[in-house]
Amino acid sequence: MWSFRHIANEIHAWLSANFNPTLTLIIEMVLAGVAVIGLFAALGLVLVLMERRVAAWIQIRLGPNRVGPKGLLQSLADTLKLIVKEGLTPDGADKLMFNVAPFIAMIVAMLLMAPIAFAKDFQLWDLNIGVLFVSAVSSLMVISILMAGWSSNNKYSLLGAMRSGAQIVSYELSAGLSILTIVVFTGSLQVSDIIHAQADGWWIFKGHLPVWIAFVIFIIAVTAETNRAPFDLAEAESELTAGFHTEYSGMKFALFFLAEYINVFIVCAIGATLFLGGWMPFHIGNWEGFNRVMDYIPSSIWFFGKTFFLIFVIMWFRWTFPRLRIDQLLNLEWKYLLPISMINLLVATAMAILGWHF
Amino acid sequence: MSGKQCFVSVKLISPKYMFITKYIKEVFGAVKSLAIGMKRTIYYFTHHKEIITQEYPDNRDTLVLPERFKGEVVMPHNENNEHRCTGCQACELACPNGTIKVIFKNELTPEGKKKKAIDKLVYHLELCTMCNLCVEACPSDAIKMAQTFEHSVYDRNQLTKILNKPGSKIMEGVE
Amino acid sequence: MYEEVGTTTEGDLVINVGPQHPATHGVLHLVITLNGETIKKVEPHLGYIHRSIEKMCESLSYRQFIYVTSRMDYLSSHINNHACALCVEKGLQVEIPPRAQVIRILMDELTRIASHELWWGAMAMDLGAFTPFFHAFRERESINDIMEETCGARLTMNYMVPGGVMQDIHPNFQKRVKDFLVQYKKKIHEYDELVTGNIIFQNRMKGIGYLSPEDAISYGCTGPAARGSGVSSDIRKLYPYEIYDKLEFDEVLETAGDSFARYMVRIREMQQSIRIIEQLIDNIPEGDFQAKTKAVLKLPKGEFYTRVETARGELGVYIVSEGGTTPYRIKFRSPGFSNLSVLDHIARGSKIGDLVAMMGTLDLVIPDIDR
Numbered sequence: 034m035w036s037f038r039h040i041a042n043e044i045h046a047w048l049s050a051n052f053n054p055t056l057t058l059i060i061e062m063v064l065a066g067v068a069v070i071g072l073f074a075a076l077g078l079v080l081v082l083m084e085r086r087v088a089a090w091i092q093i094r095l096g097p098n099r100v101g102p103k104g105l106l107q108s109l110a111d112t113l114k115l116i117v118k119e120g121l122t123p124d125g126a127d128k129l130m131f132n133v134a135p136f137i138a139m140i141v142a143m144l145l146m147a148p149i150a151f152a153k154d155f156q157l158w159d160l161n162i163g164v165l166f167v168s169a170v171s172s173l174m175v176i177s178i179l180m181a182g183w184s185s186n187n188k189y190s191l192l193g194a195m196r197s198g199a200q201i202v203s204y205e206l207s208a209g210l211s212i213l214t215i216v217v218f219t220g221s222l223q224v225s226d227i228i229h230a231q232a233d234g235w236w237i238f239k240g241h242l243p244v245w246i247a248f249v250i251f252i253i254a255v256t257a258e259t260n261r262a263p264f265d266l267a268e269a270e271s272e273l274t275a276g277f278h279t280e281y282s283g284m285k286f287a288l289f290f291l292a293e294y295i296n297v298f299i300v301c302a303i304g305a306t307l308f309l310g311g312w313m314p315f316h317i318g319n320w321e322g323f324n325r326v327m328d329y330i331p332s333s334i335w336f337f338g339k340t341f342f343l344i345f346v347i348m349w350f351r352w353t354f355p356r357l358r359i360d361q362l363l364n365l366e367w368k369y370l371l372p373i374s375m376i377n378l379l380v381a382t383a384m385a386i387l388g389w390h391f
Numbered sequence: 392m393s394g395k396q397c398f399v400s401v402k403l404i405s406p407k408y409m410f411i412t413k414y415i416k417e418v419f420g421a422v423k424s425l426a427i428g429m430k431r432t433i434y435y436f437t438h439h440k441e442i443i444t445q446e447y448p449d450n451r452d453t454l455v456l457p458e459r460f461k462g463e464v465v466m467p468h469n470e471n472n473e474h475r476c477t478g479c480q481a482c483e484l485a486c487p488n489g490t491i492k493v494i495f496k497n498e499l500t501p502e503g504k505k506k507k508a509i510d511k512l513v514y515h516l517e518l519c520t521m522c523n524l525c526v527e528a529c530p531s532d533a534i535k536m537a538q539t540f541e542h543s544v545y546d547r548n549q550l551t552k553i554l555n556k557p558g559s560k561i562m563e564g565v566e
Numbered sequence: 567m568y569e570e571v572g573t574t575t576e577g578d579l580v581i582n583v584g585p586q587h588p589a590t591h592g593v594l595h596l597v598i599t600l601n602g603e604t605i606k607k608v609e610p611h612l613g614y615i616h617r618s619i620e621k622m623c624e625s626l627s628y629r630q631f632i633y634v635t636s637r638m639d640y641l642s643s644h645i646n647n648h649a650c651a652l653c654v655e656k657g658l659q660v661e662i663p664p665r666a667q668v669i670r671i672l673m674d675e676l677t678r679i680a681s682h683e684l685w686w687g688a689m690a691m692d693l694g695a696f697t698p699f700f701h702a703f704r705e706r707e708s709i710n711d712i713m714e715e716t717c718g719a720r721l722t723m724n725y726m727v728p729g730g731v732m733q734d735i736h737p738n739f740q741k742r743v744k745d746f747l748v749q750y751k752k753k754i755h756e757y758d759e760l761v762t763g764n765i766i767f768q769n770r771m772k773g774i775g776y777l778s779p780e781d782a783i784s785y786g787c788t789g790p791a792a793r794g795s796g797v798s799s800d801i802r803k804l805y806p807y808e809i810y811d812k813l814e815f816d817e818v819l820e821t822a823g824d825s826f827a828r829y830m831v832r833i834r835e836m837q838q839s840i841r842i843i844e845q846l847i848d849n850i851p852e853g854d855f856q857a858k859t860k861a862v863l864k865l866p867k868g869e870f871y872t873r874v875e876t877a878r879g880e881l882g883v884y885i886v887s888e889g890g891t892t893p894y895r896i897k898f899r900s901p902g903f904s905n906l907s908v909l910d911h912i913a914r915g916s917k918i919g920d921l922v923a924m925m926g927t928l929d930l931v932i933p934d935i936d937r
Contacts, residue, residue: 091432092700094444188581192603262694263766266919353432354425355766356694358919359603369418421765431759432697443704459718459736487630522633522724527732528861536718 037155037333065157069146073295078108080294083341084348091352112287120283123186130184135281135288137177142295144170148224149302152312152333156225163224164216167303168209171258174296175201178267181289182277193276196359197267201258203366208254210374214240214247214381215307218390228311234318235310240390243381248308250374252346255300257362259293262351264362301343305336309343312336456538461521464491464514465537466554474555476533478509485528490519512554516542577601583921585614591688591925592932603917608910616936623896628654628728628863631896636722638898639934641681642876644673647726649874652807653883654728656872657865665853666730667808668846672743673717673725675839679750680709681877682836689829689926690761693770698761705753708746712739728863730856743847747840754836762833771826775912775924778823785911786904789879790835791928794828796821801875815842828927864891878902878929902934 044064048057082097082105089096097104122131148163150156160166175198182194216222218240219230230236236244257264267276278289305311312332316324357365384390435441456462468474478495491514498508526534534554544550579600585593593614599607619638623631632650636643648670655662687702710720716736717725725732761767782792792799800817802810818834820827865887873882879901886895905928913921 087436088696090439090442091436092697093435093441093704094700095442095446188579265694349429349432349436352695352697353428353760354695354764355690355770356919357766358770358917360917361766361769373418424763424765427759428764431756435697443707457715457718457736459716459733460714461718485629487626487633520633520722521719523718523732524630524633527727 036331037152041155069143069157072146073142073291076298077291077294078112080298080344081108081111083344084294087345087348088352091349115287115290116284118283118286120285121280123280125186126280127184127186130180131280132285134177134181134184135285135292137180138174138292139288141170141173141177142292142299145296145299149299150224150228150306150311151336152331155333159223159225162222164212164222164227164303164307167299168205168212171296171300172201172205174258177292178277181281185277185280187280190277190279193267193279197260197277199359200260200264200267200362203363204254204257204264204370207250207366207370207374208258210371210378211247211251211254212303212307214243214374214378217378217381217385218244224306224311227307228313231310231313234316235308235313237308240381240384243377243384244308246373246377247381248304250370250377251304251308252343253370255304256347256350257366259296259300261293261297261347263354263356265351266356266359266362297344297347298340301340301347302336304343305339309339310335311339456540458538459536460538460540461523461536462539463516463521463537463542464519464525464534464554466512466534468556472556474533475531476509476512476555477531478507479530481528481530482525482534485524487522487524488518488520490515491525509555514552514554516550516552517547578606591930594930594932594935596921598918598921600918605913605916605918605921608913608921610906610909612906612932612936614936615933619937620896620898624893627891628865628893631893632726632728633722633724635898636724637933638900638937639876639878639881639902639931640721641684641931642677642878643722644670644677644725645874645876646881647724648674649872649876649881649883651726651728652874653870653872653885654863654865657868657870657885657887658728658859658863660729660857660859662730662808662857663854664809664851666855666857668850669731669735669855670726671808671810671813672843672846672850673713673723673731675842676709676712676743678839678877679836680706682832682839683709685832685877685926685929686757686761689923690767692922692926693767695761695767698757701753701756701760705750708749712742712746715739715742727856729859730854732856734855735850740847740850743843747843747847750840757833762829768826770919770923771829771927772824774825774916774920775927776823777908777912781908781911785908787879787908788904789875789877789901789929790818790828790831791879791905791908793818794820794831794927795823799880801873801880805873807872807874813842813845825923825927832929862891864889865893873899876901878931878934879905898937900934900937902930902932906930906935 045057045061048060052060085107086096086104097107100107100110122128145167147158148156148160148166150159178197178201179194182190182192182197185191215227215236218236219227221227221230231239233239237248256262260267278286281289312335314324314327314330314332314335316327466474466476478493480493482491483493491512493509494511494513495507496510497505521536523536526536542550581598581600583596583598585595587594595611595614597609597611598605617637619634622634626634632647635646635650638646683702683705687699690696690698690702713723714720716733716739717723777787777791777795779792779795779797782795782797787797788799796819798804798817798819801807802815803817815838818831818838820831865885867887867889869884869886871882871884873880875881880899881901882899884897884899885893888894909924909928913924916924
């Protein structure tokens with residue numbers, strides 16, 4: 034079948050036959066960059082529409098269903114609108130930092146695409162510390178938020194940026210500890226190793242109780258990392274009128290907006306890879322017939338299906354729960370999530386040593 | 392170990408156990424309340440028959456408004472182009488903000504006496520608050536409320552309406 | 567130690583919330599002095615929607631001025647009209663037929679439910695949960711449809727006149743209200759699932775904005791803001807008008823005095839309103855819906871005052887008449903004005919996120935305050 038791996042191999046073979054190795058490498062890097070930007074654009078369109086439709090159905094109403102058949106062209110219309118808007122720089126803002134902040138957010142998002150395995154053997158860069166790379170690079174997001182808040186010359190933006198900085202730095206700890214639980218079971222930080230270790234069953238089924246607790250903590254922590262409700266007081270509309278990106282309009286606001294959705298996609302992709310098996314199909318023990326049917330479904334469909342399921346769960350959280358106050362949020366992290374994840378890690382280590390997982 | 396020492400050691404341990412059980416109960420209670428809320432929203436997500444949105448401009452044909460809906464004031468005419476307004480100005484006196492103005496002329500009755508009759512009933516839709524006082528005040532049921540609600544126009548002059556149609560006269564027997 | 571207006575110490579941040587702001591339920595301008603995230607002082611600046619209603623009423627006759635009061639507290643418009651009609655009837659000393667009294671109370675209680683529904687939805691939205699808003703409006707739509715069929719309008723109804731009501735109820739009214747009650751009782755337990763039982767809501771409302779009973783009385787708070795602190799202030803029980811003294815319902819009191827207590831008071835009031843409607847809906851007496859009054863009303867010389875319980879508290883109507891067809895002076899004692907004055911007192915020392923929760927539980931509607 035036309036799997037991604039097949040297409041990648043064909044392109045590589047054609048390029049190395051016609052050009053010398055260095056030029057092949059450079060052209061491949063350029064192609065990868067273009068593919069990532071294309072993926073961003075497509076994901077942005079799809080996720081914005083998905084968010085609005087999911088929100089509408091939860092709120093007993095129809096979503097956008099006018100522009101295009103069943104509202105599918107709504108995101109295009111939104112993008113056009115944001116492009117033609119005037120990008121205003123406030124008077125007294127620090128011009129360099131103000132203009133650079135959205136680009137840093139996008140750069141971080143692009144870097145994080147590298148170690149994710151979209152399909153079988155289709156990964157941009159399978160480095161041996163893949164999971165650590167993701168955890169480290171996602172911390173750089175804080176820089177762009179603080180830059181945006183500070184350089185806007187606006188009290189509201191500053192308040193929002195400070196709150197957001199404290200929140201992201203705290204929740205990285207719990208997210209990191211949950212990721213470590215899976216690493217303890219697998220024994221390797223490399224993403225392809227983690228996926229191959231799930232060939233006989235996803236970690237969420239194999240490692241039982243510690244992995245369930247780690248999964249729940251992971252979902253809560255990444256919702257806080259990406260500034261989504263119920264932890265979205267950096268952009269709380271009813272309190273601070275949009276927080277750290279109050280002063281942004283036009284294309285720069287579109288970049289922040291897009292970076293938020295891409296971040297949600299990335300953390301759900303990591304969650305799907307670690308806990309739900311990445312591109313591994315769903316096998317049940319010895320049911321040969323069932324397993325063969327599952328194998329027919331292409332691995333990229335498995336990967337995107339699991340990721341979008343997790344994205345749906347995060348959207349479900351947003352439209353059900355109210356916002357937490359900043360001290361309640363930090364309280365939750367330091368007094369509840371962190372102790373529980375530390376104890377969970379100890380239990381998981383004991384289980385891995387004693388071999389009590391499947 | 393003597394009995395007194397046992398007592399003391401038990402007292403020192405139990406507050407810590409109580410703290411842990413309270414902590415675990417809090418966590419479970421919190422997760423349970425959140426899960427109940429999420430169950431309610433997923434119910435609405437999957438049951439689309441609960442959606443009550445009416446898609447407005449597309450459903451104009453089937454839209455039915457109640458007969459008492461106060462949209463705008465109209466003067467009903469019968470098939471002979473006759474209305475029931477005697478020009479008594481009760482509606483003009485009852486209106487709180489001067490929306491209705493009665494302009495009248497003098498007519499000759501068949502007996503030759505001069506009688507008041509209305510020339511024009513000017514109604515300013517832009518000032519009307521749809522309070523229904525004019526309809527209540529009319530002694531001869533000449534005006535009533537219509538059920539239109541799409542009053543937006545591009546030209547403000549279109550909102551000053553003349554309620555009686557041209558060439559119409561009063562019905563027989565109305566006083 | 568209260569600081570004087572206009573003094574700030576080193577390191578304070580002065581923020582304007584409003585007049586255009588999604589959380590202030592109208593055009594309210596708050597000048598907040600902050601120290602980090604803690605509030606030191608809140609000054610409300612009013613008057614952005616002052617329409618001089620009291621002055622306008624001096625040039626309108628006693629039948630005409632009632633429609634304007636619908637626009638004061640537009641969420642309890644029937645109750646506002648009811649208060650004005652009662653005051654005029656007190657001056658004319660006219661007897662209201664029992665059918666009109668029952669219809670008036672039914673409309674009042676339906677309006678109270680609708681107002682509390684909107685309060686609930688808007689409050690949840692201020693705290694960040696966007697879904698309850700739409701659920702609340704679904705209930706409000708049912709009530710609005712009932713009102714549309716009988717009174718002809720959905721928000722500013724102008725249905726009460728001195729002497730009774732303007733038109734008789736529609737033949738469908740009883741059936742529609744009974745269907746609504748059946749539906750509503752099914753949906754009201756969903757509110758507990760979505761909002762009241764939710765741990766996040768409870769943490770954001772418990773212990774916030776404590777109002778002691780003595781402060782509630784000295785600032786003049788009425789309505790659920792005072793009943794949340796244990797001060798008994800329900801006009802329907804203390805100074806009953808119409809036939810409230812013959813109906814069976816409880817006055818809802820909570821003693822905790824914080825935002826969660828005020829929230830629970832309103833939720834329980836919705837249930838008490840359902841009780842009242844159930845007692846009345848099958849027993850509407852036959853008879854006239856309007857007492858016979860002259861075409862042009864003239865009140866005798868003197869002063870007249872009535873008070874009713876709106877969804878927000880006690881509304882008082884005070885008419886000074888010199889014997890003519892128009893009043894000499896009308897004054898409205900609005901519940902929101904006194905409730906707003908307590909905001910500075912309860913907000914000191916809390917955080918900005920709490921300010922929104924406190925304004926939500928005080929249930930401020932700014933046109934009511936600014937008239």
